[in-house]
Amino acid sequence: MSQAPDSAAHAASTAPEAFDAAFDGQAPPLRLAVIGAGPAGLALALLAARYLPHAQVSLFDARPLERDVSGDPRTLALSLGSMQLLQRLRVWPAAQAQPIREVHVSQAPPTLSSPWFGPSGEPEVRISAAEQAVPQLGAVLAYGQLVAPLQAAWQQASALEPRRLVSRFGQAVDGLKQDRPDEIDAGIAERFDLAVVAEGGVFSEQARKSLTRDYRQNAWVGTVTLAPDSPVGVAYERFTRRGPLALLPLPDRDGQRRAALVWCQPQDEDEVEGLSDAQRLAVIQQQLPDRVGRLLGISPLKCFPLGLNAERTLVEGRRIRIGNAAQTLHPVAGQGLNLGLRDAFALVEALRRDPQVDQALRRVEWQRAPDRWATILTTDFLARTFAWRWPGLPAARGLGLAALQAMPPLKRALAGQMMFGRR
Numbered sequence: 001m002s003q004a005p006d007s008a009a010h011a012a013s014t015a016p017e018a019f020d021a022a023f024d025g026q027a028p029p030l031r032l033a034v035i036g037a038g039p040a041g042l043a044l045a046l047l048a049a050r051y052l053p054h055a056q057v058s059l060f061d062a063r064p065l066e067r068d069v070s071g072d073p074r075t076l077a078l079s080l081g082s083m084q085l086l087q088r089l090r091v092w093p094a095a096q097a098q099p100i101r102e103v104h105v106s107q108a109p110p111t112l113s114s115p116w117f118g119p120s121g122e123p124e125v126r127i128s129a130a131e132q133a134v135p136q137l138g139a140v141l142a143y144g145q146l147v148a149p150l151q152a153a154w155q156q157a158s159a160l161e162p163r164r165l166v167s168r169f170g171q172a173v174d175g176l177k178q179d180r181p182d183e184i185d186a187g188i189a190e191r192f193d194l195a196v197v198a199e200g201g202v203f204s205e206q207a208r209k210s211l212t213r214d215y216r217q218n219a220w221v222g223t224v225t226l227a228p229d230s231p232v233g234v235a236y237e238r239f240t241r242r243g244p245l246a247l248l249p250l251p252d253r254d255g256q257r258r259a260a261l262v263w264c265q266p267q268d269e270d271e272v273e274g275l276s277d278a279q280r281l282a283v284i285q286q287q288l289p290d291r292v293g294r295l296l297g298i299s300p301l302k303c304f305p306l307g308l309n310a311e312r313t314l315v316e317g318r319r320i321r322i323g324n325a326a327q328t329l330h331p332v333a334g335q336g337l338n339l340g341l342r343d344a345f346a347l348v349e350a351l352r353r354d355p356q357v358d359q360a361l362r363r364v365e366w367q368r369a370p371d372r373w374a375t376i377l378t379t380d381f382l383a384r385t386f387a388w389r390w391p392g393l394p395a396a397r398g399l400g401l402a403a404l405q406a407m408p409p410l411k412r413a414l415a416g417q418m419m420f421g422r423r
Contacts, residue, residue, distance in 0.1 A: 029054050029055070029056060030052065030054055030055040030056070030193050030194065030351065030355075030357065031055075031056050031058075031191065031192045031193045031194075032048055032052075032055050032056065032057045032058070032192065032193065032194050032195075032196065033058050033060065033192040033194070033195045033196065034048070034057060034058070034059045034060065034196045034198060035060045035061075035173050035195060035196065035197050035198060035199055036060070036061060036197065036198035036199035036200070036325065037059055037060075037061035037063065037147075037151065037154075037169065038147065038198060038199070038200055038323075039076070039143075039146055039147055039150060039323075039337055039340070039341070040198045040200070040322055040323035040324075040325075040337065040340035040341060040343070040344055041059065041061070041196070041198030041199070041322075041323075042059075042147065042150035042151060042154055043085070043086070043089065043150060043341055043344050044196060044198060044322065044344035044347065044348065045057055045059045045154055045165075046089050046091070046150065046153055046154055046157065047089070047344060047345065047348040048348055048351075049154075049157045049158075049161075049164075049165050050089070050157075051348050051349075051352050052348060052351055052352060054355070055164075055351070056163075056164050056165075056166070057164065057165050057166065058166040058168055058192070059154065059158075059165075059166070059167055059168060059169075060168040060169075060171055060172075060173050061168070061169050061170075061171075062170070062171070062172035062173075063169060063170070064169055064170040065155075065167065065169035065170060069143075069144050069147045069148055069151065070144045070145065070147075070148040071144050072142065072143040072144030072147065073142050073143070073144070074142065074143035074144075074221075075140060075141075075142060075143070075221070075223075075248060075250070075260035076140070076141055076142070076143055076146055076337055077100075077138060077139075077140050077235070077248050077334045077337075078097075078138050078139050078140075078141070078146075078337065078338060079137070079138045079335075079338045079418060079419050079420065079421075080134060080136065080137055080138050080419040080420070081338070081341075081342070081419055081420040081421060082138070082337070082338045082341045082342075083097075083136075083138065083139055085341055085345055086146075086150075086341075089150075089153065090153070091149045091150050091153045092149075093141065093145050093146065093148075093149050096141050096142070096145040096251065097139040097140065097141040097145075097251070098139060098140045098141065098233065098249045098250050098251045099135075099136040099138075099139050099233050100129075100136055100137045100138045100139060100140060100233055100234075100235050100248075100249060101128065101129050101130075101136055101137065101232070101233035101234065102126065102127065102128040102129065102137070102231075102233065102234045102235070103125075103126070103127045103128075103137060103234075103235045103237070103418070104124065104125075104126050104234055104235070104236050104237070104289070104291070105124060105125045105126075105236075105237045105238075105239070105401060106122055106123065106124035106125075106236075106237075106238055106239070106289050106401070107122060107123050107124075107238070107239040107240075107394065107397060107398045107401060108122075108238055108239065108240045108241070108287050108289075109122070122289065122398075123397075123398035123399065123400075123401040123402040123405075124289075124401060124402075124405060125401050125404045125405045125411065125414075126405065127411060127414070127415045127418070132412070132415050132419075134419070136233075137235075137415070137418065137419060138418070138419065140235070140248045140249055140250055140260060141251075154167070155167065176195055176197070176319055178317045178318065178319070192318075193318065193357055194318050194319075194320070194357055194361075195318065195319045195320075196319075196320050196321075196322060196347065197319065197320070197321045197322070197325045198321075198322050198323055198325055198340070198344075199324075199325055200323055200324025200325055200328070200336075200340075201324065201328075202304050202305075202328070203304070203305055203306060203307040203308075203309055203328050204304065204305045204307075206309050206328060208309060209309050209310055209311045210310070210311050210312045211308065211309070211310040211311070211312060211376075212307065212308060212309050212310075213307055213308040213380065213384075214305075214307045215306045215307050215308070215330060215383050215384070215387065216266060216267045216268065216387070217243055217264050217265065217266055217267060217305070217306045217330075217383070217386070217387075218264070218265050218266075218267055218270050218272075218303050218304065218305055218306065219262055219263070219264050219303070219304045219305075219306050219331055220261070220262075220263040220264075220265065220272050220301040220302070220303050221260070221261060221262050221263070221301060221302050221304065222260075222261050222298060222299040222300060222301040222302065223250065223258050223259065223260055223261060223298070223299045224247065224258070224259050224261050224281070224284070224295050224296075224297065224298050224299070225256050225257065225258055225295070225296040225297035225298070226256075226257040226258065226259055226292070226293055226294070226295060226296065227257070227293045227294040227295075227296060228257060229293060230257050230292065230293035230294070231291065231292075231293070232249070232257070233249050234249060235247070235248050235249060236259075236288065236289070236292055237332075238287060238288055238289065239386075239397060239401075240287050241386075241394070242264070242265055242266055242269060242386065243263075243264030243265055243266065243386045244262075244264050244331075244332045244382075244386070245261075245262070245263050245264065245284065245287055245288065246260075246261070246262040246263075246331070246334070247259040247260070247261060247288070247292065248260040248262070248334075256296075261284070261298070261301070262331050263284065263301070264306065264331075264332070264386070266386070266387065267305070272301065272303075273303070277297075277298050280298055280301070281295050281297070281298050284298075306330050306331070306383070307328070307330075308327075308328070308329060308330065308376070308379075308380050308383070309327070309328040310326065310327035310328070310329075310376055311326050311327065313365060314326050314343065314364065314365055314368060314372070315361045315362075315364065315365045318357065318358075318361075320347060320361060320364065322340050322343035322344055322347065323336070323337065323339065323340025323341075323343060323344075324336060324340065326340075326343065326372075327339065327372065327375075327376055329375070329376065329379045329380075330379050330380070330382070330383035332379055332382045332383055333375065333378065333379045333382065335375050335379065335418075338421065339371070339372065339375055339421070342368070342371060342421050343364075343368060343372075346364050346367055346368050347360075347364050350363040350364045350367070370422050371421040371422040374417070374422045375421070375422075385397065
């Protein structure tokens with residue numbers, strides 16, 4: 001793994017010999033490199049710091065430490081399981097997060113309509129925290145509001161154990177080299193026993209992985225302001241002819257009710273850029289169910305091309321990828337970060353149980369495969385159906401939603417998958 005030349009002096013201050021001496025006669029030390037200080041990488045580093053006392057953890061990120069990330073407005077939707085993991089690390093910013101009390105998935109006309117489908121006559125699935133006997137299904141917050149406390153917790157931990165927990169902010173990693181079967185080369189400065197790649201990025205900027213599919217869809221993201229009488233804590237996903245449209249509840253700001261918007265459009269029919277704010281609001285309002293309430297305003301929108309970009313396996317030698325570094329997904333299911341946090345937990349748990357790195361990595365690959373592939377395949381299937389123009393497809397999708405709503409065991413299974421992944 002090559003790194004910036006100015007890291008050599010820092011590496012000398014954390015000499016492997018000093019770390020080895022601290023564990024003389026105990027379990028062999030593990031030199032762990034975590035590449036990427038986003039939510040998944042920071043969570044992994046903190047988990048390793050807490051549960052792997054024999055590990056020397058070096059956290060790399062090209063971003064300078066002094067760059068303030070707290071104001072990054074990108075929206076994250078976290079499941080209940082992800083919340084519980086962050087609460088265990090004592091970094092969950094409850095005051096900045098909006099709980100999700102209910103998820104409402106429906107399909108916009110044209111589709112079948114029937115009084116059997118619910119009060120609106122449209123096919124829909126409603127999952128509530130109350131019926132699942134949990135306090136909330138998940139939460140929504142801004143990217144910076146999660147990364148800032150994660151980073152602060154890591155900095156606090158590394159200040160207490162500077163020889164064991166090493167911050168390498170402002171030091172980009174240019175590449176990884178598998179020097180020998182039992183070591184990863186880190187250039188002249190040092191070597192690592194295991195490298196975890198947690199750098200994500202968006203689909204359009206990533207190098208292509210083993211499995212890739214360009215959906216030829218754009219996601220327009222921003223925020224909308226809702227009427228004061230709009231339901232609180234409800235996440236909406238609306239299947240439209242052109243693609244999914246989602247509203248995720250956000251904490252009120254200045255007394256205004258808000259929601260994060262994810263509006264997917266096929267690239268060859270995308271006219272969003274040419275619309276005024278009033279026109280955008282009118283189009284979105286027309287596509288949403290009445291229960292959402294009235295939209296009062298909309299922020300400037302950013303556009304991101306969408307695609308699938310995934311590795312066939314998480315592990316390659318002594319290198320493992322987690323989160324978006326392993327699989328970048330369509331946002332239709334909102335599971336990208338949740339999948340990455342489950343990857344991080346599974347890796348640390350495997351290393352805690354088995355000090356033999358290769359055996360631990362085999363355990364992670366086997367353990368994570370069902371959850372990972374169920375999420376990848378489901379998300380990919382849903383994303384591709386919006387490009388299909390088969391006769392009867394909207395009706396079939398609507399009947400599927402109605403069947404889920406009518407069968408409590410199936411709905412409970414779906415809710416469990418949303419909250420905790422496949423277990």
